[in-house]
Amino acid sequence: MAITCMMATESSPAEEVKREHQVAFGGAGESSVPENFIWPDEFKATADAPELHVPHIDLKKVLSGDEKDVEEATRLVDEACRKHGFFVVVNHGVDKELMNKVHECMNEFFTLPLDVKQKAHRKVGENFGYANSFIGRFSTKLPWKETFSLRYLAHENSSTARDYVSQVLGPEFSHHGEVYQECGKALSDLSLRIVELLGLSLGISRETFRKFYEDNDSIMRMNYYPRCEKPELTLGTGPHCDPTSITILHQDDVSGLQVYVDDQWHSIPPTEDSFVVNVGDTFMSLTNGVYKSCFHRAVVNCKEARKSMAFFLCPAVEKVVRAPEELVEKYPPRKFPDYTWPMLLEMTQKYYRADSNTFNAFTTWIQQQNLDSTASPAV
Numbered sequence: 332m333a334i335t336c337m338m339a340t341e342s343s344p345a346e347e348v349k350r351e352h353q354v355a356f357g358g359a360g361e362s363s364v365p366e367n368f369i370w371p372d373e374f375k376a377t378a379d380a381p382e383l384h385v386p387h388i389d390l391k392k393v394l395s396g397d398e399k400d401v402e403e404a405t406r407l408v409d410e411a412c413r414k415h416g417f418f419v420v421v422n423h424g425v426d427k428e429l430m431n432k433v434h435e436c437m438n439e440f441f442t443l444p445l446d447v448k449q450k451a452h453r454k455v456g457e458n459f460g461y462a463n464s465f466i467g468r469f470s471t472k473l474p475w476k477e478t479f480s481l482r483y484l485a486h487e488n489s490s491t492a493r494d495y496v497s498q499v500l501g502p503e504f505s506h507h508g509e510v511y512q513e514c515g516k517a518l519s520d521l522s523l524r525i526v527e528l529l530g531l532s533l534g535i536s537r538e539t540f541r542k543f544y545e546d547n548d549s550i551m552r553m554n555y556y557p558r559c560e561k562p563e564l565t566l567g568t569g570p571h572c573d574p575t576s577i578t579i580l581h582q583d584d585v586s587g588l589q590v591y592v593d594d595q596w597h598s599i600p601p602t603e604d605s606f607v608v609n610v611g612d613t614f615m616s617l618t619n620g621v622y623k624s625c626f627h628r629a630v631v632n633c634k635e636a637r638k639s640m641a642f643f644l645c646p647a648v649e650k651v652v653r654a655p656e657e658l659v660e661k662y663p664p665r666k667f668p669d670y671t672w673p674m675l676l677e678m679t680q681k682y683y684r685a686d687s688n689t690f691n692a693f694t695t696w697i698q699q700q701n702l703d704s705t706a707s708p709a710v
């Protein structure tokens with residue numbers, strides 16, 4: 332299989348683009364998956380994973396303030412987050428047309444020739460730009476996907492996503508930048524409503540987490556999973572817990588998301604006009620471990636490509652992540668050391684490949700650093 336991939340044939344530009352894209356990941360003519368995309372048996376995909384029945388929370392009802400609706404929603408969210416941290420939001424207030432436009436931009440971008448996408452190349456150790464497994468930092472257990480990641484900064488007058496797209500891809504892609512910027516704003520606003528709901532579910536004020544995240548410095552990631560001839564051998568996204576705070580995921584109409592619950596992989600299939608929400612390690616630590624950050628992955632299939640778009644809510648860089656006192660009093664003792672989000676981000680981007688132990692490894696590392704800095708100097 333060729334990795335870089337111009338083929339000298341007489342065909343239309345559209346066919347050329349499609350072929351180039353297919354060759355990179357093993358196209359229709361190739362029946363094998365390259366060695367470095369094959370995952371060990373214990374990780375291998377199961378297409379027939381049973382569905383995980385997660386609550387569907389009607390945010391419009393919650394925001395209407397009706398006492399019964401709020402009580403029911405907080406009970407369901409609390410139950411789901413203590414067990415696995417996944418639920419779905421509907422009637423969320425994000426314009427369906429906007430999400431359609433996001434998917435159109437993704438279709439357009441990911442089917443571009445590699446050299447155009449490479450203008451936005453995400454460098455090793457950096458968090459933003461275009462990445463695929465052929466140019467990444469790992470050489471085994473590679474994910475069968477391409478990603479395009481952008482920064483969303485929740486400050487008035489900030490337009491990080493829009494500016495980045497125009498700068499790296501050129502003015503002909505400025506409409507993509509506009510769409511992603513608008514989407515970032517809509518999902519940042521939605522995430523603030525969700526953290527309010529999470530605060531209420533935990534029995535603390537709705538303001539606590541909203542305040543913490545209102546100046547969030549978040550990540551938007553567009554995921555593109557090409558069709559794969561042997562989907563049982565590989566994974567689109569390997570098993571991991573999100574190190575971020577909460578994730579808001581928009582899936583197209585192709586299944587692929589799986590969550591590990593009760594010693595088994597379960598799927599969360601897409602449902603019309605909804606977002607899947609999950610708790611990540613940073614929000615788990617803000618709840619003093621009461622809400623779970625759960626192992627999940629994405630599988631691929633042999634019929635069609637799949638797209639998803641994730642908004643990873645992250646605190647502003649200088650904010651100290653520390654569970655509020657009132658929660659620790661309710662659920663003592665304090666379980667995690669204080670940290671700032673860039674410390675954890677740096678570890679996952681530069682030194683550690685996300686797995687089931689990422690957050691434990693991180694907290695052990697911080698504790699060690701704290702010990703080292705308080706140790707008396709050698710005489």
Ligand SMILES: O=C(O)CCC(=O)C(=O)O
Pocket residue numbers: 552554568573580582587588589627628629638639641
């Ligand atoms: O695409 C999906 O369904 C999951 C993506 C995911 O887990 C991630 O981007 O971290």
